[in-house]
Amino acid sequence: MNTPLSFQCSACGKCCNSAPTMTSGGFLTLPLVPVLAVLASRSDRCxxxxxxxxxxxRELIERKVAEAMVRKREADRPVTRELRGYTAACERLAAALSRPLAGAPPAGRPARKPTWA
Structure with a gap:
């Protein structure tokens, strides 16, 4: 299935669309923005x-980064750097989502689900 929305990696290494990685504490970080782009391609409502x-x-991240800036703790830097990268990826996605999808079902009508034989 070709989707009108796509998300391309610039390979900058600073945003959330990099390959999944293990972070300290054993948490797996997954790139969420490409998943959101695929979900958004289902219909205008999506x-x-x-x-x-x-x-x-983006609003939540801006608040949290501002709070971290006030605290001025060295430990906050890696997290705020990651949040800023996520914000940049979200901004690119928001720009793409602001345009109506070509060929998507109208709002209120779900996309046709694929059938498997």
Whole structure:
């Protein structure tokens, strides 16, 4: 299935669309933005909901980075760097989601699910 939305890696190593990696504490970091792009391609309604989600995430991240800046703790730097990379990826996705999808089902009508023989 070809989707009108795509997300390309710039290989900068600073954003959330890199390969999954293990971080300290044993947590697996997965790139969320490409998943959101695929979900958004299902219909106009899905696109609108993903755009709302991305907008809220950006607002939350901006608040958390501002709080970290006030604290001025060295330990916050890696986290704020990762959050800024995620924000940049979200901004690119939001720009793509702001455009209506070509060939997507109208809002209120779900996309046709694939059938498996």
């Amino acid at each position: 696109r609108e909901r993903r755009l709302q989600y991305v907008t809220r995430q």
